[in-house]
Amino acid sequence: MTNETDSSESAITIPIVTEPRNCCGGGGCAPKHEPRKGSRFLKQGGWLIIALPLWFVIYRYLQPFADYLTSSVFGLDPASHLGSAVAFFLYDSPKVLMLLALVVLGVTFIQTFISPERTRDILAKRAGAWSNLLASLLGIFTPFCSCSAVPLFIGFVRVGVPLGATFSFLVSAPMVNEVALFMLLGLFGWKIAGLYAVTGVTIAFISGWILGKLKMERHLEAWVMEIPYNAQTASDYKMNFTNRLYAAIQGVKEIVGKVWPYILVGIAVGAFIHGYVPEALMARFMGKGAWWSVPLAVVIGVPLYSNAAGVMPIVQALLGKGAALGTVLAFMMAVIGLSLPETIILRKVLKPTLIAVFVGVVATGIMLVGYLFNFIL
Amino acid sequence: MPVIEICGPGCSRCKILAERADEAAKSLGLDYTLTKVTDMPQIMARGVMTTPAMVVDGVVKIQGQIPSVEALAALLGGKN
Numbered sequence: 001m002t003n004e005t006d007s008s009e010s011a012i013t014i015p016i017v018t019e020p021r022n023c024c025g026g027g028g029c030a031p032k033h034e035p036r037k038g039s040r041f042l043k044q045g046g047w048l049i050i051a052l053p054l055w056f057v058i059y060r061y062l063q064p065f066a067d068y069l070t071s072s073v074f075g076l077d078p079a080s081h082l083g084s085a086v087a088f089f090l091y092d093s094p095k096v097l098m099l100l101a102l103v104v105l106g107v108t109f110i111q112t113f114i115s116p117e118r119t120r121d122i123l124a125k126r127a128g129a130w131s132n133l134l135a136s137l138l139g140i141f142t143p144f145c146s147c148s149a150v151p152l153f154i155g156f157v158r159v160g161v162p163l164g165a166t167f168s169f170l171v172s173a174p175m176v177n178e179v180a181l182f183m184l185l186g187l188f189g190w191k192i193a194g195l196y197a198v199t200g201v202t203i204a205f206i207s208g209w210i211l212g213k214l215k216m217e218r219h220l221e222a223w224v225m226e227i228p229y230n231a232q233t234a235s236d237y238k239m240n241f242t243n244r245l246y247a248a249i250q251g252v253k254e255i256v257g258k259v260w261p262y263i264l265v266g267i268a269v270g271a272f273i274h275g276y277v278p279e280a281l282m283a284r285f286m287g288k289g290a291w292w293s294v295p296l297a298v299v300i301g302v303p304l305y306s307n308a309a310g311v312m313p314i315v316q317a318l319l320g321k322g323a324a325l326g327t328v329l330a331f332m333m334a335v336i337g338l339s340l341p342e343t344i345i346l347r348k349v350l351k352p353t354l355i356a357v358f359v360g361v362v363a364t365g366i367m368l369v370g371y372l373f374n375f376i377l
Numbered sequence: 378m379p380v381i382e383i384c385g386p387g388c389s390r391c392k393i394l395a396e397r398a399d400e401a402a403k404s405l406g407l408d409y410t411l412t413k414v415t416d417m418p419q420i421m422a423r424g425v426m427t428t429p430a431m432v433v434d435g436v437v438k439i440q441g442q443i444p445s446v447e448a449l450a451a452l453l454g455g456k457n
């Protein structure tokens with residue numbers, strides 16, 4: 001493998017940290033064959049040197065362009081319901097998609113430095129509450145795909161990671177989604193992004209700690225401890241700059257290629273809320289005064305499975321219309337952190353009692369966070 | 378004769394890795410066998426925790442990554 005490190009270094013100057021829900025499912029977007037011709041440097045990501053500055057220029061002019069399209073090309077009044085919804089959609093679709101591509105590029109690149117195997121080996125040596133805290137923090141950065149949840153769970157438990165710490169990781173990894181974290185940062189600023197990260201880690205930490213204290217080992221399916229497993233730590237695939245950049249670009253193709261329809265649907269819903277739902281109605285249903293809105297947001301959010309990116313436009317529209325932050329945060333965490341498909345996958349290793357306790361503890365944590373923010377803000 | 382095994386529950390990422398490994402092995406002119414391991418206990422028995430994974434002659438070569446065809450060829454050719 002040749003190394004082009006020096007020449008494309010400048011391409012990676014994005015403020016980022018970690019992992020996507022780069023999971024299986026639909027997909028099929030990553031190309032099977034790389035082009036064999038053309039400059040090797042360009043093929044290996046050198047084009048990013050041009051593409052990244054261009055990204056920032058286009059991103060800056062999205063709003064005036066969307067306004068121009070709405071009023072001059074479509075002839076809609078920006079103050080009307082329809083005009084405001086259309087302007088929202090035209091501005092938000094490219095904005096969210098571009099932001100997503102940049103975030104995934106950076107996050108996937110950083111994630112090539114971290115593997116679940118290393119996280120596992122770090123956690124295997126710990127015990128007590130520290131192991132829960134460490135697992136919750138590592139869960140943010142470690143690449144995690146829900147289709148690997150079963151082998152990951154077994155791998156963790158079998159090398160001696162405490163059950164509670166394993167749960168902390170399993171809560172934190174999907175819930176504090178780094179793509180969501182940086183999308184929030186880009187869309188709403190560091191305060192909301194920070195709140196999201198801190199509360200997510202806290203929920204993971206405390207839920208795992210409680211689950212550890214409950215001594216749930218007997219509620220694991222028997223085969224978890226019985227099957228032969230001899231942990232392999234590393235792989236032979238040497239990561240150099242070229243390989244990391246390759247992985248990052250593949251990550252963008254895979255994730256953006258898979259989720260763009262969901263994002264457009266999310267933005268359409270968001271645009272409808274933006275243009276048509278009156279603020280007074282929103283305040284009644286999702287405002288601070290409505291105590292039942294937090295549990296309702298969680299109950300609606302859990303069976304709704306969406307990736308982190310798809311839920312962003314809805315979050316944006318809800319917040320813009322005056323929905324309470326705690327309620328919106330609870331909804332978002334329930335959607336991306338507690339998903340029905342993942343629960344079904346985990347059923348292979350956990351008996352029903354443990355599944356129920358797991359979902360119950362995490363859902364309670366999410367609700368408490370919702371109430372807390374509605375109360376203090 | 379290398380025995381290549383692609384471990385994973387059968388998601389799209391596993392398929393991509395299998396296709397690329399196949400292409401890489403062909404490009405090297407190897408006399409090889411390629412099988413997909415989808416049974417979870419079988420995957421775990423190979424020491425794999427993150428899928429998709431590539432195991433060659435019982436040795437875990439890749440876990441949770443989908444390298445390019447060129448990188449896979451380098452791995453299979455033992456030049457990495």
